[in-house]
Amino acid sequence: MKKDDTNSRVLLAVVVSFIFIIIYSYFVQDPSKAQQKREQANTAKSLDSTESSTSQADSPNFAHNQAPQASQDSPFQAPARPIISRVVSSSVEVEIDDLGRIAQVYLKDKKFTAPRQEGFFSHLGKLFGLNSAESTPQEKLPLFAPQTILPLEIRFQDQALNAHATNTTYKASNAHITLENNGTPQTLTLTQTMPNMTITKTLQFFYDDDGLKYTINIAMSKPTPYALSSGMRPVADDDGYAFHGVVLKSDGLKGTIEKIEDKDAKLEGQSFTQVPFISASDRYFTTLLFTRDVRGLHAQVVGDSKKHPIPYIMLDSNIELEGYVGPKNYQLLKSIYEPLTDVVEYGLITFFAKPVFLLLEWLYMLMGNWGWAIIGLTIIVRLILFPLSYKGIMSMQRLKDLTPKMKEIQEQYKGDPQKMQMHMMQLYKKHGANPLGGCLPLLLQIPVFFAIYRVLYNAVELKSSQWILWIHDLSVMDPYFILPILMGASMYIQQALTPNTLDPMQARIFKLLPIIFTLFLITFPAGLVLYWTINNIFAIGMQLVINKIIDKQRAVEIAKHKKPSKDHAQKTKPKTKE
Template identity: 30%
Template sequence: MEKRVVVFLIVSLAVIIGYDYLLKGMGLLPPSEPVQVATTGTSASAIDKASGPEGGSAQSASAEARTTSPAAAKSAPIDNAVGAGQAEEQTVEVDTELFRAKFSNRGAVLKSWELKRYTTSGENGATPVQLVYSGGRFKGPLSLVTSDQALTGDLGTAVYQVTQDITRLDSAHPVGHLTFRYHDAQRNLEVEKELTFHHGSYVVDIAIRTKGVTTPLDVTLGTNFGIVEWGEGFIGLMGSASSVDDKVLKETPDGEAERRGEVKWSAIQDKYFLSVLMPQKAAAALAKKEGDKLVSAGVRFPAPANGSVLTMQLYAGPKEYDILKALNVGLEDTIDFGWFVFGSWALVKAVAKPIFYVLRFLYEFTHNYGITIILLTMLIKLMFVPLQYKSYKSMKQMQVIQPKVLAIQNKYKDDRDRLNKELIKLYKDHRVNPVGGCLPMVLQMPVFVALFNILYMTIDLRQAPFMFWIKDLSVQDPYYVLPIIMGATMVIQQKITPTTMDPTQAKIMLFLPVFMTFLFVNFPAGLVLYWLTNNTLTITQQVVTERLFGKKWQVPAADGEIPGGDESKEQKLTGKRQKGQSE
């Protein structure tokens, strides 16, 4: 039975974890394409000239004095799309403590959204994380789309009139407004898009007023807005996601999808970041696959009445659990702590959340996530000491009676019913549970899987240093030291763990640490640190347990047997019979 369990675990692990790597190595998967960083050029506007170094009373005073952008200073609004196309395109900037956003007055769309507290490595070193995709093939974030293609084209190419009350938000100026207006007298068309920014928040309030729009109106997130990179990981889903009628769907459609109902949010996400629209009274959530590793999303409103206001909120930032939960729309579910095998499981998620809280609680004292991972692993290990004790004891007892098991299997190999009856009688006479070694491991699995998910998914470990050469626990060990040491601990653990396998099977199992070592080379350092710590504690526990209780676990003799000597003789006779059969 143990052989089948081992084979099942190896095959499952290879399929679940090694699938993507195998296909990629065979050339069946295209190489990963990093998302390009937007490089939006700004005009020499008065805003750019006046925006000096951050801080200082003079800067604050100038920020208060600037009440309009250069676009707002024009003497008259632009009245038609032709005139708009001839006007100069300019960039308007909003700078906050958390992000720096740039908008174009052509189409009133977002051109850049940089997160100040997160960086990404590139050719020019560490640069702020950029959430806006710069491919330039599709409509930008916050574009307005209708079923009238001509109208959509005009709204996307027109140069809007812009008013702005402040460019930089701080504690003294916690709220800022940016408004885009477009007017077409020939069509009797008016569009106003007002954005309200808040100091210390990634959330932007959006209000859209229209006149002359008689068809449903879509507000889009653009393409790949919120995706920093398409990872090759096996946990979590990249692409579009939405919550409609309290049902969360985290799948990107093969083509274009419209989910009708009560829309709470529509988002584009990757492992650590996302952009999301949270509308009021929207009719549907939209998602579309634009190409290979290119997705778009948005929300659809019913045809607005003249003068009506369409309201929503935009969030573009990190997938920090507390921030998402505080929005109170279920966005924290985009952090999938419940992943296991090929789906998300409520049991694993229920176990993961308390562990996640403990992880962050310990971090408040250590201020080092590497040390926190070690302490958390120790706590979990202590919690499961009784179960692991029973597992080790059961495996040790099975190892002692293994010669009798082999003798019965050889004697009744042609009679399956008799074989099962004799084995059950043997286990009962010696008071040994054949599944006693596996059952405690099964009970521990939800905890280990939950911790695995937390260390793999949470943004808390991104850019978190440990010590020495480990500068970021969310990326792989650059020198492969932790994976190699982890592989060595797996070999030691195999050597000291009781087993009922024959020597040939035991030698084959030595390839498992080699396989795991090569696999964990590509895993985040924080995950490898957890596995290494767990292996080290398991080895320590087994050594201590063997020295304290090993002699007490000799299997009691069955009725009519003489313990000790007869047992040794039977083991010798069984060994001789097996040797003779092999010859």
């Protein structure tokens, strides 16, 4: 059997495997069961990784200015604590339990509760009885897993006092509060009376269209060291590609951003000073506490038994803080307190991705639609990178034109690599070609593309945002795979138009890339695939323009070679009779 045939079969096997995985995921795996399993896993994880409200692990013994002791796995599942007060508005619903904690926050806006889009395979699966998943809208979206460390949870250094606190319920001044959209905050007072200590938590809630904004004033009847938690991260969107964990800024407003991701937290804890805010986040949502005091806060992040980070603020007296629970909407966080925009995290490339998002948001305000804004962003980026792309394509074209001469040199000096390399360099120099000229511009574009990828993948603003008829949510996959197919087709056309110097085997692999990328991106958010598709279409148009420029240059060169010189014309001119 020929080597090429073997390679072809291996590549075919890879493609068939991709197709099998995609079909299996839609026909065999029930999406509703998968979601249920994820929710159960989140609950189990919170039970494994955090202290239950009524377990012995709820009585940590920690020294002043040290983190609370990391818990071990809870030996049993603690029952949910009774709810003593509810705060309700048109957009959120908040439950306060009898330990004075924010037990749950529900988001009620339709962009968070909209049903999942059903695609081609879902409909086909239902038709054959292979998939019974129903896509029904939620009434409200819960953000927290049960039996986890919750916002406003207090732990004391004194073990006896901590035991009293976990067994003494709070009393609420109101069992039900309604927030109206009139700018008037509503106050809730929570009081815990113990034999030698009285704790008063005074909360003010503010109406907001997206999340929960509040202030918290904690008054102790006598000073004592304690830790206040902003709560473990929400679990409303547990996507594995996004950042999950704690984000804070240390050493003041001009300090450094610190990130402790799930499974990376240290059991002994990490200490941070001059902290303006501390936040725990999933892909789209966050819970945080912050201060406007320039001195900041002393914070600790402790790893539980699974090394998931638990955030605490270390205190020893009365304190007044501000808090927020809800989506990581950039402009909303900016309106609350500008440093909070650092909660919107894009990874190592955040410094570059954030301006990209601001440009995308400006385009959205101009066009009124996130889909068209993505198209506008793609065109602007391509125009900015046009000089680099042009140089890269022209360099590749020169190399392609030199391919016959390069093969001659390779054949002539195949036994002498040094001479072959020397003659190759002379050939490149003579014709102004650079073997790295086509690669360098592409390498410089990678940070740009990666920044856009991170922005589109993490922007909660794209959630439930419609573009055209069949795309009702740019943050989830195209339900009918139209965009991925267009992306693959445009990628194939772009490859066909782009000059290359590949050998036959490499060319075969190159031709399979559109198929592989289509299968790989088929479940990615539609906004990402839209960007890639428009980017390919723009590249096709640019390549056609460059091809015309190259054709004109060649025509000029051919005409120049065919046109006789002036001296030659005079020599060949027939003599006239005198």
